[in-house]
Amino acid sequence: MKLYSRFILGLLFVFTISLVVSCGDDDSPTPEEVIQEDEETTDEEGTNDDADGDTADGDSADDEGSGDEDTNEDGEGADEGDNGNGGEDNSGDDDGSSEESDDSSEEDSDTDQDGDGSNGEDGGSEDGDSSNEGQGDGGSDTDDGNDGQDDGTDDNNDNDNGDDGSDDNSDTDETPDNVPPTIVFVAPQNNQTLQEGTSIMVTADVTDDVSVANARLFVNGVFVRQEGVAPYEWGSNPNDTALMNMLAGSYELRVVATDASGNTSEEAIMILVEEAAMDDNNNDDGTDGTNDDTDCTAENVIFNEANGMVSVEFEKGNFTGDWNLRTQASGFTGEGYMVWEGNQRFSLSDRGRSTFKIRIETPGTYQFIWRSAVTIGDNGTEHNDTWLRFADAADFFGQRGDSRIFPRGSGKTPNPNGSSNDGFFKIFRSGSDLSFKWQSKTSDNDGHDVFVVFDSPGVYTMDIAARSSGHAIDKFILFNTSISMSAAIGASGNDSSESCN
Numbered sequence: 001m002k003l004y005s006r007f008i009l010g011l012l013f014v015f016t017i018s019l020v021v022s023c024g025d026d027d028s029p030t031p032e033e034v035i036q037e038d039e040e041t042t043d044e045e046g047t048n049d050d051a052d053g054d055t056a057d058g059d060s061a062d063d064e065g066s067g068d069e070d071t072n073e074d075g076e077g078a079d080e081g082d083n084g085n086g087g088e089d090n091s092g093d094d095d096g097s098s099e100e101s102d103d104s105s106e107e108d109s110d111t112d113q114d115g116d117g118s119n120g121e122d123g124g125s126e127d128g129d130s131s132n133e134g135q136g137d138g139g140s141d142t143d144d145g146n147d148g149q150d151d152g153t154d155d156n157n158d159n160d161n162g163d164d165g166s167d168d169n170s171d172t173d174e175t176p177d178n179v180p181p182t183i184v185f186v187a188p189q190n191n192q193t194l195q196e197g198t199s200i201m202v203t204a205d206v207t208d209d210v211s212v213a214n215a216r217l218f219v220n221g222v223f224v225r226q227e228g229v230a231p232y233e234w235g236s237n238p239n240d241t242a243l244m245n246m247l248a249g250s251y252e253l254r255v256v257a258t259d260a261s262g263n264t265s266e267e268a269i270m271i272l273v274e275e276a277a278m279d280d281n282n283n284d285d286g287t288d289g290t291n292d293d294t295d296c297t298a299e300n301v302i303f304n305e306a307n308g309m310v311s312v313e314f315e316k317g318n319f320t321g322d323w324n325l326r327t328q329a330s331g332f333t334g335e336g337y338m339v340w341e342g343n344q345r346f347s348l349s350d351r352g353r354s355t356f357k358i359r360i361e362t363p364g365t366y367q368f369i370w371r372s373a374v375t376i377g378d379n380g381t382e383h384n385d386t387w388l389r390f391a392d393a394a395d396f397f398g399q400r401g402d403s404r405i406f407p408r409g410s411g412k413t414p415n416p417n418g419s420s421n422d423g424f425f426k427i428f429r430s431g432s433d434l435s436f437k438w439q440s441k442t443s444d445n446d447g448h449d450v451f452v453v454f455d456s457p458g459v460y461t462m463d464i465a466a467r468s469s470g471h472a473i474d475k476f477i478l479f480n481t482s483i484s485m486s487a488a489i490g491a492s493g494n495d496s497s498e499s500c501n
Contacts, residue, residue, distance in 0.1 A: 199235065
């Protein structure tokens with residue numbers, strides 16, 4: 001009987017223990033319930049929380065502050081009230097004490113199984129396991145804080161895999177430069193016709209959206225020379241022999257340009273060089289119909305511009321007074337040079353006036369310069385100037401940087417320093433070297449270069465008047481401003497053709 005009683009008591013003890021255990025287990029969700037609640041939480045929040053897969057076991061209490069710091073650095077994480085650091089959390093008491101309901105403990109447990117560990121620093125719990133799991137006081141609020149972190153990651157990287165900055169870096173990469181340079185021929189013009197023996201100046205405007213590395217010129221497929229910087233021009237270099245004293249025939253001028261990224265482009269034009277006219281039918285009555293310069297005199301000769309250039313030996317002008325042809329000084333070209341040997345004329349007068357007729361076919365702005373020398377004394381600032389005027393040109397002015405001046409009597413201001421009258425500039429040279437050199441300035445102690453504007457094709461008159469005795473002039477040139485001075489001087493040996501008025 002005693003044995004039977006003990007057996008019954010044992011069964012009652014086991015039953016009681018089982019009942020207690022089963023009562024405690026009733027509150028714990030089954031795995032199926034956890035999965036179902038996971039899916040419901042995902043549907044409610046509309047996002048995949050914690051793409052980095054932080055598990056309850058992996059986030060220890062030592063790491064509690066790291067999530068807040070990262071979120072603050074991103075600037076797009078949860079507010080203080082959502083990350084467990086602030087006192088305005090919706091989870092209830094900050095200390096997570098045992099006053100929490102069983103429901104909140106169940107939510108914490110659910111959150112742990114979801115793998116959405118909280119970074120809340122105040123995460124207390126009813127049992128010690130919670131501190132190891134890094135739980136905050138409220139599972140839902142802690143989840144929101146983590147959502148903020150994940151959302152910040154997604155916003156910054158525009159992806160869901162936490163690949164920090166990879167998309168941003170690809171978005172900020174510089175676009176490759178695939179745009180080639182642009183080439184525009186300035187001179188000569190396409191299909192332009194030139195005379196045999198002409199030397200030409202080739203000028204191209206080369207531009208690029210980044211930078212131009214170089215430009216190369218080819219004549220009929222033969223490489224001439226490479227230019228590395230603007231202005232891109234050929235013809236002034238002694239090595240540009242393909243452009244000098246050109247023979248009759250047709251020529252392709254091709255410029256190939258390369259930019260800093262290696263992109264290339266090319267542009268080509270054609271020019272025609274004709275044979276010089278032969279004077280086989282020269283009649284004494286001058287009725288051969290040709291412009292034969294042997295029939296011209298200093299009174300009726302016209303000097304013809306070609307390719308933006310006029311080049312004239314000074315002794316070919318129509319002179320009066322005490323202008324004399326001399327050859328004593330060395331370094332002149334042509335038959336000699338002209339020098340004023342009369343009295344000095346510091347104020348403008350009609351003595352020693354002479355004219356040149358010039359035909360312009362290419363309108364535009366031209367620079368004027370002559371080659372002169374001082375033949376009296378040893379002072380380069382004396383016996384060094386002569387008067388000059390272009391009365392029928394559209395404009396006649398001196399230029400130095402942004403300063404532009406006009407001759408007195410032209411009706412325009414400002415006027416030059418020193419002498420000027422009746423539309424004439426005083427044109428001088430300076431320096432201690434007294435021999436022939438290319439230099440022409442106006443305005444005392446403020447030398448300005450000299451320019452003329454021809455606004456339409458036609459014949460224009462250049463007037464000169466004597467001023468300083470001993471000022472010797474060998475040659476002058478007019479060149480379009482699309483041509484550099486060095487190129488123009490280099491081509492000055494090609495004298496302009498002449499025709500009769």
